[in-house]
Amino acid sequence: MKEPVGVSLCLLGIPCRYNGGHKQMKGLERFLERFSPVPFCPEQLAGLSTPRVPVQFYGGDARAVLEGRARLIDEKGKDLTELYITGCERALRLVTLLGLKRLFLKEKSPCCGVNVVWVEGRTTEGTGLLKALIEGRGLDIEVFVGDVFDGESL
Numbered sequence: 001m002k003e004p005v006g007v008s009l010c011l012l013g014i015p016c017r018y019n020g021g022h023k024q025m026k027g028l029e030r031f032l033e034r035f036s037p038v039p040f041c042p043e044q045l046a047g048l049s050t051p052r053v054p055v056q057f058y059g060g061d062a063r064a065v066l067e068g069r070a071r072l073i074d075e076k077g078k079d080l081t082e083l084y085i086t087g088c089e090r091a092l093r094l095v096t097l098l099g100l101k102r103l104f105l106k107e108k109s110p111c112c113g114v115n116v117v118w119v120e121g122r123t124t125e126g127t128g129l130l131k132a133l134i135e136g137r138g139l140d141i142e143v144f145v146g147d148v149f150d151g152e153s154l
């Protein structure tokens, strides 16, 4: 039986991104041969529409948000921090409910980013909200960059 794993919905080619597009992962066929994906989009779970106004971090990445030192602000200046946290909490509930141990997430996204996110107009080393929540709670869940699956890295 294939291992069920969490995956950012847009990586499966579903157009749920802020701009109405998707980012289908390179190597999706190989990924599907190996895993049974459980897709989710934290921003849609937050109740946001698609397309939507993009957001970025101010003051630091998602770890800084959870420490109260940074915020997520959209291009119109609206603070959407709590809404984005809500979406990630809902995604994490799904992940823990199903006992998923590995997640493949879209890099650079405010919710799904793994090692790089947008902070004040620049791509910066840091994590998105979902990974920060997992780390902050010490959950036994591994998070991988899902943009490219070469089948060799795991």
Ligand code: SF4
Pocket (backbone or CB within 6 Å): 008, 009, 010, 011, 016, 017, 018, 040, 041, 042, 043, 044, 106, 109, 111, 112
């Ligand atoms: S929140 Fe995650 S799943 Fe949803 S569009 Fe952004 S990167 Fe993709």
